[in-house]
Amino acid sequence: MPRGIISVFDHPSLFTSFLYLYKSPIVKDIKNQLSYLLLKEEWNQEDREWMVEYLNSNDINLLREIAKEQYDEDIEKVQQILDKKLSAGILRNIHSRIQVKRKIRKLYRWSFAAACLLLLFSVGIYRNYERNKIPLKVVFTKPGETKMLLLSDGTQVWLSPESRFIYPNTFTGNERDVSLSGEAFFQVAHNTDRPFIVNTGTLRTKVLGTSFDINAYPDRKYATVIVGTGEVSVNSTSQNNDVTDSSVRLLPNQQVVYTAYNDGLRKENFPDAAKILYERRNGHLEYNGTNIERVTEDLSVMYGVKIDLASQLNNYTYYGDFNIHQDSLKSSLKVICLTLNAGLKKQGDVYVIDRKFAGD
Structure with a gap:
C-alpha cells in the first residue's frame, strides 16, 4: 500500500491541498494520473495530496472506468464486487501490497482492483468525516x-x-x-x-x-x-x-x-x-459441520500464514477444534490433511493442501 494513506483519516490537514499543486510531467489528465498513481509502488507527499483532492471532488466515476478497462476479462466479477460495496474490506488487501509472488498476473490484477475499491471506500469515510467534523x-x-x-x-x-x-x-x-x-x-x-x-x-x-x-x-x-x-x-x-x-x-x-x-x-x-464466541476470541476455534474452506481461512489469519486449499476439497465439512495458543501450525494443518485424506507441501511461503500430496 502506498505509505501514508492512513494519514488521510488521522491528519485532516492533508485535505487542504489543491489539485493544481501536482506538477508531474508524467501525466496529462486526471484519468492518466489516477492510473499512474494506482500502479505506482509508493506515493510521495505530492501524490498523496493530489489523491486526497481527487477524493474530495464530486465525481469519482473515473475509478470505475479504470477498473473496467484494466480488467475486461474479469469485469463481471469486478462489477459484482463494486456493487456489493466490498471496498471497505479491501483496505486489508491493498495494505499488504500483494506480497505473495505466486500467480503474479492474477494477484497483480487483483491488487489494482483493490486500489480502486479502497479509494471508493475512502470517499465515503472522508465525506462522513467532513460532514460531522468528528476525528x-x-x-x-x-x-x-x-x-x-x-x-x-x-x-x-x-x-x-x-x-x-x-x-x-x-x-x-x-x-x-x-x-x-x-x-x-x-x-x-x-x-x-x-x-x-x-x-x-x-x-x-x-x-x-x-x-x-x-x-x-x-x-x-x-x-x-x-x-x-x-x-x-x-x-x-x-x-x-x-x-x-x-x-x-x-x-x-x-x-x-x-x-x-x-x-x-x-x-x-x-x-x-x-461460549463459542468467548473461546474464539481467546484463540480456541470450534467447528461443528463448518465448510472446510472457512476453517482454513480462519487458520490462515490466526497463524498469520498463507494456506491454499485445492479446489476439489472446498465442499467438505469439518467437526473439531483448534487452540491457536497451544497447537502448532503444522499440527493443526496435519489434522486438516488427515480429515481430508490429503497431504501438505510448503511452496515458497504458501502451505498447499492437496490430495496429490497424500503419502509424501
Whole structure:
C-alpha cells in the first residue's frame, strides 16, 4: 500500500491541498494520473495530496472506468464486487501490497482492483468525516495479531487478525457508528437512545446493547453475524451503502450468513454461541459441520500464514477444534490433511493442501 494513506483519516490537514499543486510531467489528465498513481509502488507527499483532492471532488466515476478497462476479462466479477460495496474490506488487501509472488498476473490484477475499491471506500469515510467534523481513529491488526479496544461509550471490541476498525474518538449524535473490515467480537454498552451500528460494506448491524461477532473479510465469499446475548438487527447494503429493505432479527444462539453473489441473508441456529464466541476470541476455534474452506481461512489469519486449499476439497465439512495458543501450525494443518485424506507441501511461503500430496 502506498505509505501514508492512513494519514488521510488521522491528519485532516492533508485535505487542504489543491489539485493544481501536482506538477508531474508524467501525466496529462486526471484519468492518466489516477492510473499512474494506482500502479505506482509508493506515493510521495505530492501524490498523496493530489489523491486526497481527487477524493474530495464530486465525481469519482473515473475509478470505475479504470477498473473496467484494466480488467475486461474479469469485469463481471469486478462489477459484482463494486456493487456489493466490498471496498471497505479491501483496505486489508491493498495494505499488504500483494506480497505473495505466486500467480503474479492474477494477484497483480487483483491488487489494482483493490486500489480502486479502497479509494471508493475512502470517499465515503472522508465525506462522513467532513460532514460531522468528528476525528476518526483507524486500528488494524497484522496476521496472527489480536487487539482489544475500549470505546468512549464503554463498548469493548476484540479485533481478530488481519482486520481494520474505524471509529470516532467520541460518539456524537443519535447513533454510534463504526466500520469494520475483517472480524471482531463486540460487547456493546447498553444505550436505548443511541443504537450501536457496525458497517462492513456488505452488512449493517444495529444493536442497543449486546454481545456478538461479525466476520466480514473482503476476500471471502461470505459474511456472518453471530449473536451471543441480546438482540441484533442485520441488513444488507447496496452499492451506495444504502440499507436494503431486507432485515433479519437475531436472538441469542442465532446467526445470519450473507453470500456475496446472491445478496441473500440466511438465518440459522448457532447453539452455544456465547461460549463459542468467548473461546474464539481467546484463540480456541470450534467447528461443528463448518465448510472446510472457512476453517482454513480462519487458520490462515490466526497463524498469520498463507494456506491454499485445492479446489476439489472446498465442499467438505469439518467437526473439531483448534487452540491457536497451544497447537502448532503444522499440527493443526496435519489434522486438516488427515480429515481430508490429503497431504501438505510448503511452496515458497504458501502451505498447499492437496490430495496429490497424500503419502509424501
